[in-house]
Amino acid sequence: MSDVAVILFGHGARDPGWAGPMKRIREHMLAQPGAPRVELAFLEFMQPTLADAIAALAGAGMRRIAIVPVFLAQNGHLKRDLPVLLDAARAAHPECEITLAVAAGEAEGVIAAMAEYARSCAA
Template identity: 35%
Template sequence: MKTGIILLAHGSRLPEAQATLQDLKELVARDGSYDLVEGASLQFNQPDLPAALATMSAMGMKKVVVVPLFLSQGVHMKKDIPEILARERTRYPHMDIVMTGHIGAHQKLAEIIIERIQEVNEGHGII
C-alpha cells in the first residue's frame, strides 16, 4: 500500500520555521519506509494541510499518516485538525487518512532538552 506522511507544523511568519520543517521532512524521508513525506502548516505557510493531502492524492497514496508536530493536546489537536481531516476525508474517499497523537512529553524529547541545557552550560548555546 502506498503510504505518505505529512509532518504538520503550526506554521509561522518567519522563514526559519519552514526551514526546520524542511529539515525534519528530509530526516524522516531518509528512513526510506514511506513512499512520500511532505511538510505542511496549519497556518501562515503553504502547503497547508488540504494542499498537502491533494499532493498525496495526486501521487497515488492509499494511506496518509498526518503527524502533528505539537507538544500539547490543545485546540488545534482536539478541534481544528480533526475538523480539517473530516472534511478532507470526504474529498478523498480512496485514501485512508489517519492522525497520530501529539509529540507530548517523551523521554527522547527530554533528552533533547537536557542536551540543549548542556550546550548552554558549555558555552555553545544561543544566548
C-alpha cells in the first residue's frame, strides 16, 4: 500500500481540541498491519486544507487517495463544498485516483457501533 493514502476530512473548528477524535481514528488506523498512509484535512478553521493535504500526498508519490468525510451525515458541506474541492484536486493531480467515501456517520458499521454505545449508556 505504498502508494495508497486515506484523508480523514473534517469540518474543523477554532478549538484545536476538536480534532482529537480524528487524530485518534488516525492513530488507530496506523496501528493496524498494512495500514495505508493516513492524513487529516479540514474544510475550515484548521490546517491542512483538503487541497494542501492532497497536494502533499501527490507530491509524496501517492497515486490512490481515498477521502473519508468524518461527518455524521451527508450535509450541505459535503453536498455543496466538497464536490467543488474534489473537482479542483482532480484537475490539479490527474495522476492520482481520488475517491470519496460516504460520510462516516452514514456507514452501517458506524451506525451499529453508535447504536451499541447508546444502548450501553442505559445499562
